[in-house]
Amino acid sequence: xxxxxxxxxxxxxxxxxxxxxxxxxxxxxxxxxxxxxxxxxxxxxxxxxxxxxxxxxxxxxxxxxxxxxxxxxxxxxxxxxxxxxxxxxxxxxxxxxxxxxxxxxxxxxxxxxxxxxxxxxxxxxxxxxxxxxxxxxxxxxxxxxxxxxxxxxxxxxxxxxxxxxxxxxxxxxxxxxxxxxxxxxxxxxxxxxxxxxxxxxxxxxxxxxxxxxxxxxxxxxxxxxxxxxxxxxxxxxxxxxxxxxxxxxxxxxxxxxxxxxxxxxxxxxxxxxxxxxxxxxxxxxxxxxxxxxxxxxxxxxxxxxxxxxxxxxxxxxxxxxxxxxxxxxxxxxxxxxxxxxxxxxxxxxxxxx
DNA sequence: GCTATGC
DNA sequence: GCATAGCAACGCGTG
DNA sequence: CACGCG
Ligand SMILES: [Mn+2]
Ligand SMILES: [Mn+2]
Numbered sequence: 001x002x003x004x005x006x007x008x009x010x011x012x013x014x015x016x017x018x019x020x021x022x023x024x025x026x027x028x029x030x031x032x033x034x035x036x037x038x039x040x041x042x043x044x045x046x047x048x049x050x051x052x053x054x055x056x057x058x059x060x061x062x063x064x065x066x067x068x069x070x071x072x073x074x075x076x077x078x079x080x081x082x083x084x085x086x087x088x089x090x091x092x093x094x095x096x097x098x099x100x101x102x103x104x105x106x107x108x109x110x111x112x113x114x115x116x117x118x119x120x121x122x123x124x125x126x127x128x129x130x131x132x133x134x135x136x137x138x139x140x141x142x143x144x145x146x147x148x149x150x151x152x153x154x155x156x157x158x159x160x161x162x163x164x165x166x167x168x169x170x171x172x173x174x175x176x177x178x179x180x181x182x183x184x185x186x187x188x189x190x191x192x193x194x195x196x197x198x199x200x201x202x203x204x205x206x207x208x209x210x211x212x213x214x215x216x217x218x219x220x221x222x223x224x225x226x227x228x229x230x231x232x233x234x235x236x237x238x239x240x241x242x243x244x245x246x247x248x249x250x251x252x253x254x255x256x257x258x259x260x261x262x263x264x265x266x267x268x269x270x271x272x273x274x275x276x277x278x279x280x281x282x283x284x285x286x287x288x289x290x291x292x293x294x295x296x297x298x299x300x301x302x303x304x305x306x307x308x309x310x311x312x313x314x315x316x317x318x319x320x321x322x323x324x325x326x327x328x329x330x331x332x333x334x335x336x337x338x339x340x341x342x343x344x345x346x347x348x349x350x351x352x353x
Numbered sequence: 354g355c356t357a358t359g360c
Numbered sequence: 361g362c363a364t365a366g367c368a369a370c371g372c373g374t375g
Numbered sequence: 376c377a378c379g380c381g
Contacts, residue, residue, distance in 0.1 A: 026372080039372050057372070064354075065354085073356075102368070103367095105354075105367080107354045107355085115366080115368085116367075116368050116369090117367055117368075118367090118368055118369085119367075119368080121354095121356080121367075122356080123354095124354070124357090125368095126381080135370080136370085142368090142369095158354080159354055159355085160354065164369080183381090187380090224366075234369095239372090243365095260375060261372085261379070261380060261381090262375095262379070262380080263379080263380075273380095273381075275371090275372070275373080275381075276381075278370085278371055278372065278381095279370095279371080280368095280369090280370070280381070281370090282381095307359065329365080
C-alpha cells in the first residue's frame with residue numbers, strides 16, 4: 001500500500017502543557033504493536049478531548065476540538081468521527097486511492113449547514129496529494145484533493161469532512177471510469193422496500209449479461225450498485241450502457257421505476273439514476289459516514305442481504321468495525337479487475353430490441 | 354474549520 | 361476583538 | 376437557447 005514504515009503507530013504528543021494521563025500511552029509499546037494490514041486498526045491512541053498532535057505516515061497532524069459534538073443527540077464527537085476513520089482506514093483507503101474528491105463538510109455538526117469542497121484550500125499541508133485538473137471548456141483548473149493514506153484521511157476528518165465523495169475514475173485514467181454506478185433514488189424517502197425490489201431487478205438484468213454488480217447502502221435513503229469496468233471506455237460510453245440497464249429495468253416494472261430527470265414528473269417512483277456516470281460527478285464512498293440520525297455508513301452488502309427487512313439505518317459508524325471484522329471488505333471485488341464493457345454492450349443491445 | 358475581510 | 365463570508369459548479373438531457 | 380437536475 002503506502003510503503004511507509006510507520007504503519008498505524010501513532011505517537012500522542014501533549015499540547016500546551018496538558019497534564020499527562022495514565023492511559024495516554026496505551027498500546028505504544030514496541031512489543032505489543034498490532035501490525036498494519038488489511039484489518040481493523042485499534043482505537044486512535046490519543047485522548048478524545050481538546051487538541052492533540054499525532055504522528056502518522058511520518059507527518060505530524062493536529063487534531064482540534066476533539067470533544068466537539070458532531071452528532072449531539074447520539075453523543076458522538078469529532079473524536080468519534082476521526083477515530084472511526086482511523087480504525088477502518090485499511091478498508092476505505094483502497095476505495096479512495098487515486099480518485100479526486102468532493103468533500104462534504106459539516107464544521108458545526110451533522111444537523112447544521114454543510115458545504116462541498118473540491119478545491120484544496122491554500123492552507124492545505126504540502127504533504128496532501130493534489131491533482132490539478134483542467135476543466136473541459138473553460139481553461140480553468142482545480143487542484144483536487146486525493147486521499148491515498150491515513151494521514152490525509154484523518155486530516156480531512158478533522159475538517160469535519162463527514163463524507164468523502166470520490167470520482168468514478170482514478171488516476172491515471174481520469175477520463176475512463178473503472179466503476180459504473182447505478183444510483184437508486186427513491187422519490188419517497190421512506191420507500192426502501194421499493195428500492196430493494198428495484199435493486200433485485202437490476203441484479204436480474206446484470207445476471208443476464210453475466211456481469212457482477214456490487215450493492216451498497218448509500219447511507220441515506222437509497223442504494224448504489226457498482227459495476228467494476230476496465231478503464232477502457234469514456235464516461236459517455238459507460239453512461240450509454242448504464243442507460244441500457246436502466247431501460248431494461250424500467251421495461252419490466254414501469255410502475256416502480258422512472259428515468260425521468262424532472263423531479264415533478266417522477267410520480268413517486270424510484271429514480272434509477274444512471275446519469276451519475278459523468279466526469280466529476282460523485283457518490284458517497286463506501287464506508288463513508290453520512291450526516292444523518294445515528295451516523296449511518298454507506299455499507300457494502302451481500303446480494304442475499306438485499307431483501308425485505310433490510311434497513312440502511314442498521315449500519316452505523318458504531319457497528320461498522322465489527323461488521324468489517326466479521327465480513328471483511330465485501331466491496332473488494334468492485335475494485336479488482338473489471339468487465340469488458342464492449343462485450344456487455346453487444347450482448348445487451350441484442351436483447352433490448 | 355479555517356482564513357480573509359472589514360469594522 | 362468581533363462578525364461576516366466563502367468554501368462546487370458543471371455536464372447532460374429535455375423542452 | 377435556457378432550464379433543472381444531482
Ligand atoms: Mn442516490
Ligand atoms: Mn442520484
